[in-house]
Amino acid sequence: MSVTDELLANNDRYAANFTGPLPLPPAKHVAVVACMDARINVYGVLGLNEGEAHVIRNAGGVITEDEIRSLAISQRLLGTEEIILIHHTDCGMLTFTDDEFKKSIQEDVGIKPGWAAEAFADLDADVRQSLTRIRTNPFIPKKDSVRGFVFDVATGKLNEVS
Amino acid sequence: MSVTDELLANNDRYAANFTGPLPLPPAKHVAVVACMDARINVYGVLGLNEGEAHVIRNAGGVITEDEIRSLAISQRLLGTEEIILIHHTDCGMLTFTDDEFKKSIQEDVGIKPGWAAEAFADLDADVRQSLTRIRTNPFIPKKDSVRGFVFDVATGKLNEVS
Structure with a gap:
């Protein structure tokens, strides 16, 4: 049995206790952008709770064109007004460089990715980089509450980056 | 008090019961790509559980360059081997077209986004589109278990797209 099959069996149990449809727009009018890291629930x-916030996630919790796309849809079509960014301690993105990752892919498959891997060496600095990418983007209309945090995987605590 | 402040107060309670750090690589060796929709927990x-799977999310749960970046990092550096794609019923992406969304942005701020909005008219067809974007991508090495689902927001059930 694959892990996917095991998780589908879990879904049967989830659906058995499911209480029905909620409205499409997020009830708390907030969008979260977080790293894909398995330890960040x-x-x-x-x-x-279900129905309250958009959750956007990727490797690093960085802001690239696709997060701008998602945030623009979130704010312009579905009414979110606040943005919460979450990076975290012990992040995989701290363990490599774009150059070495892309070189390893090129050596493996013969093609060098045209995209940036978005690795970073300083957590707080990369949260600020992501905040700045949002604040300077013309397609995101609501910027009064855009705040960035580092989640501590040892304590479960969010620490704000100022 | 902003919603962000309210959620930070929730985090204090989460951290109070937190049981300490888990390993960086996902224990179940699986990566999930899902829509950002607030109703999909x-x-x-x-x-x-915490520590088990990478979770990548965006508007629609579509596969663009940034999801390829995240999946490449997930598989090549952090050992995931299976991919689960999740779209869902009543998706916001079914309610507009790329052309009209980008036109509305251009009318608002004077600039037309250079990116695709990735709206779609058929849920199952877009799951298949996303599966095909993964299966044909040279940077994703492990493709033996790449499966796509539509989450039913009325029942909580995942229905596989074949």
């Missing part, structure tokens, strides 16, 4: 970390 | 839907 965004709903748990922020005490969110 | 990925940990709940799949019965996942």
Whole structure:
């Protein structure tokens, strides 16, 4: 049995206790952008319930064109007004460089990716980089509450980056 | 008090019961790509615990360059081997077209986004589109278990797209 099959069996149990459809727009009018890291359970970390917030995630929790696309749709079509960014301690993105990752791919498959891997060497600095990418982007209309945090995987605590 | 402040208060309670650091690589060697929709609690839907799976999310749960970046890092550096794609019923991406969304942005701020909005008219067809974007991508090495689902927001059930 694959892990996917095991998780589908879990879904049967989830559906058995499911209480029906909620509205499409996020009830708390907030969008979260977080790293894909397995240890960040965004709903748990922020005490969110189903239906309350958009959750956008990728390697590093960085802001690239696709996060701008998602945030633009979130704010312009679905009414979110606040943005919470979450990076975290012990992040995989701290363990390599773009150059070495892309070189390893080129050696493996013969093609060098045209995209940046978005590795970073300083957590707080990269949270600030992501905040700045949002604040300077013309397609995101609501920027009054855009705040960035580092989640501590040892304590479960969010620490704000100023 | 902003919603962000309210969620930070929730985080204090989460941290108070936190049980300490887990390993960086996902224990179940699986990466999930899902829509950002507020009603999809990925940990709940799949019965996942902290530390078990990478979770990548965006508007639609579509596969663009940034999801390829995240999946390449997930598989090549952090050992995941299976991919689960999740779209869902009542998705916002079914309610507009790329052309009209980009035109509305251009009318608002004077600039037309250079990116695709990735709206779609058929859920199952877009799951297949996303599966094909992964299966044909040279940077994703492990493709033996790449499966796509539509989450039913009325029942909580994942229905596989074949």
